[in-house]
Amino acid sequence: MVTLDDVARLAGVSSATVSRTLSRPQMVAASTREAVRSAAERLGYQHNASARALATGRTMLIGFSVPSLASSYFPPLIAGAQNRAEAAGYDLVVADSRSDPQREASQLARLRGRVDAVLLAGTRLADPHLAELADAIPVVTFNRVVPDVPSVAIDTAPAFAELGRRLREGGHLRVAYVGGPAGSAADGARLSSLTAGFGQAVEVFGPVEPTFGAGVEVADLLAPTGVTAAVAYNGLLALGLMHGLGTRGRRIPEDFTVAAGDDLIGSAQALSSLMTVLQPVEEAGRDMVDIVLAQLDSTAPESAATPRRTLTARADMSRDPEREDPS
Amino acid sequence: MVTLDDVARLAGVSSATVSRTLSRPQMVAASTREAVRSAAERLGYQHNASARALATGRTMLIGFSVPSLASSYFPPLIAGAQNRAEAAGYDLVVADSRSDPQREASQLARLRGRVDAVLLAGTRLADPHLAELADAIPVVTFNRVVPDVPSVAIDTAPAFAELGRRLREGGHLRVAYVGGPAGSAADGARLSSLTAGFGQAVEVFGPVEPTFGAGVEVADLLAPTGVTAAVAYNGLLALGLMHGLGTRGRRIPEDFTVAAGDDLIGSAQALSSLMTVLQPVEEAGRDMVDIVLAQLDSTAPESAATPRRTLTARADMSRDPEREDPS
DNA sequence: TTGTAGGCGTTATCAC
DNA sequence: GTGATAACGCCTACAA
Numbered sequence: 001m002v003t004l005d006d007v008a009r010l011a012g013v014s015s016a017t018v019s020r021t022l023s024r025p026q027m028v029a030a031s032t033r034e035a036v037r038s039a040a041e042r043l044g045y046q047h048n049a050s051a052r053a054l055a056t057g058r059t060m061l062i063g064f065s066v067p068s069l070a071s072s073y074f075p076p077l078i079a080g081a082q083n084r085a086e087a088a089g090y091d092l093v094v095a096d097s098r099s100d101p102q103r104e105a106s107q108l109a110r111l112r113g114r115v116d117a118v119l120l121a122g123t124r125l126a127d128p129h130l131a132e133l134a135d136a137i138p139v140v141t142f143n144r145v146v147p148d149v150p151s152v153a154i155d156t157a158p159a160f161a162e163l164g165r166r167l168r169e170g171g172h173l174r175v176a177y178v179g180g181p182a183g184s185a186a187d188g189a190r191l192s193s194l195t196a197g198f199g200q201a202v203e204v205f206g207p208v209e210p211t212f213g214a215g216v217e218v219a220d221l222l223a224p225t226g227v228t229a230a231v232a233y234n235g236l237l238a239l240g241l242m243h244g245l246g247t248r249g250r251r252i253p254e255d256f257t258v259a260a261g262d263d264l265i266g267s268a269q270a271l272s273s274l275m276t277v278l279q280p281v282e283e284a285g286r287d288m289v290d291i292v293l294a295q296l297d298s299t300a301p302e303s304a305a306t307p308r309r310t311l312t313a314r315a316d317m318s319r320d321p322e323r324e325d326p327s
Numbered sequence: 328m329v330t331l332d333d334v335a336r337l338a339g340v341s342s343a344t345v346s347r348t349l350s351r352p353q354m355v356a357a358s359t360r361e362a363v364r365s366a367a368e369r370l371g372y373q374h375n376a377s378a379r380a381l382a383t384g385r386t387m388l389i390g391f392s393v394p395s396l397a398s399s400y401f402p403p404l405i406a407g408a409q410n411r412a413e414a415a416g417y418d419l420v421v422a423d424s425r426s427d428p429q430r431e432a433s434q435l436a437r438l439r440g441r442v443d444a445v446l447l448a449g450t451r452l453a454d455p456h457l458a459e460l461a462d463a464i465p466v467v468t469f470n471r472v473v474p475d476v477p478s479v480a481i482d483t484a485p486a487f488a489e490l491g492r493r494l495r496e497g498g499h500l501r502v503a504y505v506g507g508p509a510g511s512a513a514d515g516a517r518l519s520s521l522t523a524g525f526g527q528a529v530e531v532f533g534p535v536e537p538t539f540g541a542g543v544e545v546a547d548l549l550a551p552t553g554v555t556a557a558v559a560y561n562g563l564l565a566l567g568l569m570h571g572l573g574t575r576g577r578r579i580p581e582d583f584t585v586a587a588g589d590d591l592i593g594s595a596q597a598l599s600s601l602m603t604v605l606q607p608v609e610e611a612g613r614d615m616v617d618i619v620l621a622q623l624d625s626t627a628p629e630s631a632a633t634p635r636r637t638l639t640a641r642a643d644m645s646r647d648p649e650r651e652d653p654s
Numbered sequence: 655t656t657g658t659a660g661g662c663g664t665t666a667t668c669a670c
Numbered sequence: 671g672t673g674a675t676a677a678c679g680c681c682t683a684c685a686a
Binding site: 328331332342343347375377379380381382434 | 679681
Binding site: 001003004005015016019020023047048050051052053054055056 | 662663664665666
């Protein structure tokens with residue numbers, strides 16, 4: 001391994017000068033700067049992150065805990081975060097808890113001593129534990145509000161309400177909601193916004209797993225009921241619904257209106273026949289990083305100096321499907 | 328921050344003893360072990376990863392570079408790797424190159440000084456650069472073979488060949504292949520295996536983006552041609568095909584047979600009407616980590632001592648759809 | 655079994 | 671503008 005000292009020796013300067021040249025070039029004479037740089041180049045010098053971290057107290061690492069990497073929801077969130085983190089010189093350490101609170105806790109314990117900040121999505125941590133973690137290290141949560149912990153949320157309420165309104169205006173009298181995974185907080189919120197917008201009770205199917213297959217199954221239950229529109233928790237479910245309804249002879253959107261709660265598999269752009277709630281997931285990931293960076297870079301005496309930020313992004317509706325009148 | 332010394336002072340021993348207690352407990356008397364442990368507990372001691380890394384030369388970090396986190400293909404690969412890495416005490420640093428060779432190169436340069444090993448999927452790195460990287464740090468590639476660099480691959484050839492054979496046996500005379508992204512090596516291989524299995528030329532549509540929407544569009548091109556079966560590069564495309572064909576009045580699988588090149592969105596379990604190539608992606612991720620771990624943990628004088636391993640997993644066919652005779 | 659002491663590669667605080 | 675030098679927190683011979 002090539003060290004600062006090796007470069008220093010070759011360049012005929014001290015290691016302190018090399019260090020300065022590499023981190024704050026303007027503090028160094030132009031001539032020596034060049035000498036040092038070419039020496040570093042020749043030796044193929046790579047700085048040692050651990051040593052730097054030990055000396056500065058900064059690992060330049062941000063941890064991101066998610067309940068699943070298999071779901072299509074979290075990868076874009078991670079992508080957004082990674083993108084922004086990289087721009088700021090940070091790298092992202094991902095931990096997939098596979099929805100196991102036990103595992104999540106131990107992953108976070110490990111992360112604490114390893115990273116400068118932690119991003120939490122879909123956490124199962126109890127409020128007090130979360131607050132405790134946030135006390136030890138900067139934390140930002142996603143779609144989860146805990147006192148004194150900054151968070152980023154995507155507010156789907158307006159979009160689901162609008163969805164309800166449009167269905168009502170489209171003349172639909174009976175509308176179904178196909179719910180997401182059991183125990184999902186987002187699920188309940190979406191349903192109540194939809195109901196509020198629709199102006200009357202919505203018929204609920206589920207909870208079910210938010211998969212294509214589940215959508216196909218639910219279609220069989222739905223078809224005979226007389227509802228003329230269905231709002232699915234997410235895009236895969238909606239696609240499954242469409243498929244299932246299609247095999248039962250219903251044409252979308254002529255005979256039946258389908259809407260999706262997210263656009264993660266690109267269903268929105270693809271299908272003018274599908275109404276879709278657009279969630280700015282990647283942007284949310286970026287925002288999460290922005291918030292921790294603000295906390296991290298704050299030179300102020302920390303504590304109350306840096307106001308804990310909380311951001312809420314707004315989900316929007318895609319354009320109408322070509323026809324959305326009920327049959 | 329609580330350090331070893333703090334714990335040592337409270338426990339009335341030296342920091343060396345604390346260090347030993349925490350890393351190799353059996354080297355320490357039971358009584359002192361307990362004393363140290365309770366002291367560490369009381370203080371809430373968390374070891375500092377940077378300091379440990381500097382002292383041991385091990386960061387306990389593995390880098391994983393992927394071209395995209397948005398695609399549904401790589402997250403499961405990462406999940407498998409993360410899972411295995413965690414079990415071995417390692418954490419995973421992810422880098423999304425967004426298919427930009429430039430960005431990938433700079434990410435890898437950063438990673439080099441930060442992690443103990445690098446996993447590469449869908450890399451755009453030229454062979455020589457890749458070899459150079461592998462020379463500096465343990466590297467494992469996915470679906471990419473470079474001399475002297477260990478790799479993991481999923482061999483889809485047998486499955487696609489079998490697919491071709493089954494279609495032939497099912498009586499299909501004209502079969503379509505809907506190709507994946509332009510320039511994909513996997514794409515060409517799949518087509519030729521399919522063709523070989525089918526025993527005669529397959530009609531190619533594409534290349535197209537492997538999305539649901541693209542599948543819908545291709546369905547319009549496909550429907551009038553007289554082919555009775557279509558094999559899609561991946562699951563989303565296949566779903567799009569089914570949808571598009573469905574809206575044009577074709578029933579699957581009664582009127583038309585559709586097959587998918589992967590099962591990443593759970594299409595296989597969901598749809599008995601869809602033939603699906605099952606790819607052990609998560610297992611591949613695990614294998615990649617296993618290989619680097621073997622290289623890392625090898626106490627032998629490295630170089631030729633640890634044989635560079637290469638694994639090839641085999642993709643398999645899902646069960647037949649309920650009916651696969653052509654109409 | 656335990657303590658002492660040196661070193662891991664960088665940064666940062668001083669003088670010069 | 672540059673060079674010693676002391677941390678940073680931990681690990682690990684080596685000695686006791």
